[in-house]
Amino acid sequence: MTRLSLVMLVVALLTPLVSAAADSAMMLTSRFAVKGDGEVNTYIFDDGETVIVVDTQRLESLAADVADIVGDRADRVAGVLxxxxxxxxxxxxxxxxxxxxxxxxGSRATADELANDTMGYLALTRELYPDDSSAEPLTIDQVVADGETLTLGGFTFEIHELGHGESVTMTLYYEASxxxxxxxxxxxxxxxxxxxxxxxxxxxRQLDWLAETFDADVMVYPGHGEPGALGDLVPAQRTYLEDFVSLVAAANTDRVLSHKERQTIVDTMNERYPDHPPVAAIPDLLELNMEAVDAELKARGNQ
Ligand SMILES: [Zn+2]
Known part of the structure; x- marks a missing residue:
């Protein structure tokens, strides 16, 4: 895929947020993603004084596009989360x-994984995109920890560090006001x-914790796909994951996933969840997901 064939999607929303000081609560929210397989979000939050950027894209060229969008606001960027x-x-x-x-x-766990690459994903990405990856190590400048408060200009974030789940760790940033x-x-x-x-x-389990900890009307900014209310997003994500786990578990009562069973799971998921592009440009992500869930269920002795 050449750069020219990429379609840039920039959604700019002026989000009016209700608070005692209505003027200061106005915020320009931009979501930068590149449509198609492997679409991932970078957010730019701008309250008029402080700019916060979230995540940095898969390729250096795409990060450069993010920098272009921030443009002359660069000197107002207080941090990249x-x-x-x-x-x-x-x-x-x-x-x-x-x-x-x-x-x-970022968190200590994120900094450590950037240094050690225990999953091998960083090396793989450099191998796949040698001309569009950093030759320098990727590092965290400011480490934040669970329970801490991070103030950046007009933004105050509570840090919630979750353990292994989608990744070796996940750092949540909650802006209560x-x-x-x-x-x-x-x-x-x-x-x-x-x-x-x-x-x-x-x-x-992390999704359950989220539903118990935050109100349903909290606006969630996800790593992939469109933002939405927590009360909508948690059940949807939970249902997807549980559906998938149940299908793998049911097919695997004899401890073997046959070719036919695999195909049935792929077909069923595609039927229940049509038009769900993969979060990573990995061929057959659904089948690889199946292997991973199968291995996890066996390791946990659930079958
Ligand atoms: Zn991702």
Whole structure:
């Protein structure tokens, strides 16, 4: 796929948020994504004084496009928040650090995975896109931890660090006064999710925790797909994951997933969830997800 064939999607919404100080609550929210397989969100939140950027895209060229959109607001960027260390969210770290001169902010677990690449995803991405990946290491400048409060200009974020689920870790950033939750890949809205980390059961529990912890009207900004109310997004994501786990578990009572059973699961998911492009440009993501869930269920002795 050439750069020219990519369709850039930039959604700019002026989001009026109700608060005691209505004027200061106005915020320009932009979502940058590239349509198609592997579409991933970068958000730009701008309250008129402070700009916050979330995640950095899969390729350095796409991060450069994000920097172009921020444009002459670069000196108002107070920080680049990283949700987790998967390559589609971190590959542009060095481009955006240079463009904005602002700190790259993330958790210790994210910093460690960037350093150690225990899953091998960063090496794989460099191998696939040698001319569009950073030759320099990807690093975090400012480490945040669970329970901390992070203030960046007019934004105050509560940090919630979740353990292994969709990724080795997931850092959530909750802005209480604006009732907004940056949730990373806890949500792949309208997409086939990435289950290869092998912790889908933990992911489902994290969604339950989310529903217990935050109100249904909190606006969720997902790593993939369109933002939406937590009360809509949690049940939808949970249902998708549970459907998939149930299908794999049911097909696997004899401990073997036959070719026919695999095909039936793919067909069933495609029927129940049509037009769900994969979150990563990985051929046969559904089949790989199946292997991962199968292995996880066997490892946990659930069959
Ligand atoms: Zn992702």
């Amino acid at each position: 990283i949700t987790h260390p998967h390559p589609d969210h971190v590959s542009g770290i060095n481009v955006l650090r240079r463009a904005f001169g602002a700190p790259i902010i 604006r009732r907004m939750l940056i949730a990373g890949d806890l949500f792949a809205v309208g997409h086939t999710p990435f289950l290869l980390d092998g912790h889908v059961l933990d992911w489902i």
